Amino acid sequence: MRQPSRTNIRPELGAALVSGAAAGAVGFAAFVVIHALWIVPIWDIVPFGLAWGGLGGIAVGWTYDVHRIRLPARPAGRVAVVFASATFVLAPGLLLLLLPPPSAGGSNPSIVVLVVAGIAGLLLLTTPLIAAMLGALLGRSARAAVATGLAAFIFLSGIGHNIPVFGFGWRGIKMWTIMLTVTAIASVTLVVVETWISTRLRRKAGLAEAATTSRVAR
Numbered sequence: 507m508r509q510p511s512r513t514n515i516r517p518e519l520g521a522a523l524v525s526g527a528a529a530g531a532v533g534f535a536a537f538v539v540i541h542a543l544w545i546v547p548i549w550d551i552v553p554f555g556l557a558w559g560g561l562g563g564i565a566v567g568w569t570y571d572v573h574r575i576r577l578p579a580r581p582a583g584r585v586a587v588v589f590a591s592a593t594f595v596l597a598p599g600l601l602l603l604l605l606p607p608p609s610a611g612g613s614n615p616s617i618v619v620l621v622v623a624g625i626a627g628l629l630l631l632t633t634p635l636i637a638a639m640l641g642a643l644l645g646r647s648a649r650a651a652v653a654t655g656l657a658a659f660i661f662l663s664g665i666g667h668n669i670p671v672f673g674f675g676w677r678g679i680k681m682w683t684i685m686l687t688v689t690a691i692a693s694v695t696l697v698v699v700e701t702w703i704s705t706r707l708r709r710k711a712g713l714a715e716a717a718t719t720s721r722v723a724r
Contacts, residue, residue: 517707519571525700526567527560533692534559537665540684562660563692566592569641569657570696572650581697589693595637595658596685598629599669603678630669634659665689 534555541548570577570588577584634655641654665688668681 518574518704519568521700521703521707522567522571522574523564524567525696525703526563526565526570528563528699529566529692529696530559530561530563531556532695533563533665533688536691537684537688540687544680544684558660558664562657562664563696565653565657565660566696567700569650569653570700572641572645572647572653576644581701584697585693588696589690592661592689592693593686595633595662596666596669596689598633599666600682601629602669603682630662630666633662 538548538552577587637658638651638655642651665685668685
């Protein structure tokens, strides 16, 4: 199979970055709307949230481009991979669902609660590092490690910052439902927009190549 030339790398990267930014913005918009309808309105965070969501999306888009060659051919498969990767970043926080909700009396937590909370916190802190190592293993380059670790860090500090606040008991289940729904929406947006842009770029490149070939033939 013909390998892409260096001139084709930048448009592909640009498509991934734009798609990532769009996914971050759409995901954040979905988050604040669902949060307002199901919990309480948080419209005051919209300016900062859009900026951080877009930044995180760009990081995810960069990672998407770095690992593009290893992604499934079909868009549905790519959506599944992106969603599974994002869920992996959030997964350590699921341990917090095992903990009881904080008591109003402020009684001292049991040793089990402290251990579970400590393990969950440690895993959350080390997740970007683990993601970077996995990125390096899959991408076989320092660029892949940096891109994957950065994407995990920004994603975790974005929507993932809700985990310590809402990750207890049944209340946490509601927040996890919102976070995973938003993650799914953002994953679909990333792949759909990137596929659309890439298709247009390939079509444009094909027309340009055909025009060039036609002129040479004359």
